[in-house]
Amino acid sequence: MNAPPRKRNIATSATSNNLELTNSDITPSENPASAIIDVSAVEVPELTEQEQSDRLHLERRVERAFFEAGKALAELRDRRLYRSTHKTFEEYCKDRFSYTYRHVNYLIAGSVIVDNIKMGTNSSQNEQVEEMGTNSSQILPTSEVQVRPLAKLEPQQQQQAWQRAVKQAGGKVPSGRLVKDVVQTIMERTRVPNTYQIGEVCQILVKDNPDLRGKGGCWCIVSYVREFSCTVRTWDGELTVGLKHLKSFNYLPAECQQVQEICDRISQVYSTELEESVQRFLESLGKLKRAYLTDLEEKVLSLLESEIQG
Structure with a gap:
């Protein structure tokens, strides 16, 4: 009986030869899992002084x-x-x-x-630093x-x-x-107690607060008191303001009442669709640092009130 052809052995041998040629850089070892592969090291050049400066x-x-x-x-x-x-x-x-x-x-x-x-x-505060980060x-x-x-x-x-x-x-x-x-x-x-009272008249301080844009220097009337803020009323609405953005005018109760009446009158006129120049006049009244109107301001405001009522 003839023996079967040894094709499997021939294929295995060929494969072995290919491995020997392909993995010529692998160090021979009894355990293939522990084979050592030689990898060429790539040297990273150091930065020159000019490159470091750049x-x-x-x-x-x-x-x-x-x-x-x-x-x-x-x-x-x-x-x-x-x-x-x-x-x-x-x-x-x-x-x-x-x-x-x-x-x-x-x-x-x-x-x-x-x-x-x-x-x-x-x-030192007098020391000038030309570039950020010059000091390590x-x-x-x-x-x-x-x-x-x-x-x-x-x-x-x-x-x-x-x-x-x-x-x-x-x-x-x-x-x-x-x-x-x-x-x-x-x-x-550094919690500071809120000492403001409802009805108190204050001035709005912007202090780099973008949310208060256009309100710097305006007077306002405290309508609600919180721990760290107050809701205040101006001639054109209400807003919430932090304590550091308020400064009391220290008006007497009677003066606060006068400002509230002025606020009501300005708000009523301002809410109507009048000319831009008229609105600018009303906004200027919203920045007064006194609790009353001059005779001329009173006449102009009364004229505007009669105009919208007519």
Whole structure:
């Protein structure tokens, strides 16, 4: 009886030969699982001194981006460099940068806060720091989101809160969430009782709060008192204001009553669709720093009241 052909052995042998050719770089070993493969090492060249300098410069430019934007926007606004093409700064920012007015205010307020932080981290307030991060121990914000929670604090508290957040972040730039938590802790420890009373007349202080845009310097009447804020009434509606954004006029009860009556009268006229110039006049009455109207103001307001009633 003839033996069957040894095809399986021949195939196995061929396969073995192929493995020997293909894996010529594998060190022979009794256990294939422990085979050693030689891999050529790739050497990564070190940065030259110029490259290291360029990298540091570019990193600082990235870190300064929002800060520089806020400083530039503030100068554009203060010098009214938009006036040749736009009537208002708000329209200019929307057309030129596609920025909402709130975002612009956040950037400007953020740049002010960074200046406060820089002043606190310098060894001397007279020391000029030309570039952010020139001091190795000076960790500064790299995003507007990181400084936004600090707007609720006074400048000195902003410095302390930022340094505490940097420490909790292990000496690195902290996240906006971490900064917010630190700010909340400080506010809880420095809680100030709300001493305002319903009917009290106060002045609204913006203090870099974009939500109070257009209300800076306006008088308001407290209508509801909370732990950290008050609901106040102005000539064109109600809004909630934090305690640090209010300043009492310290009017007598009779004077507060006079202001409330003036507020009612202005609100009634303001709610009607009158000319823009008339609305501007009414808004100017909303910024009076006295509890009465002059004779001329009284005559104009009475004329407007008779006009809408007729």
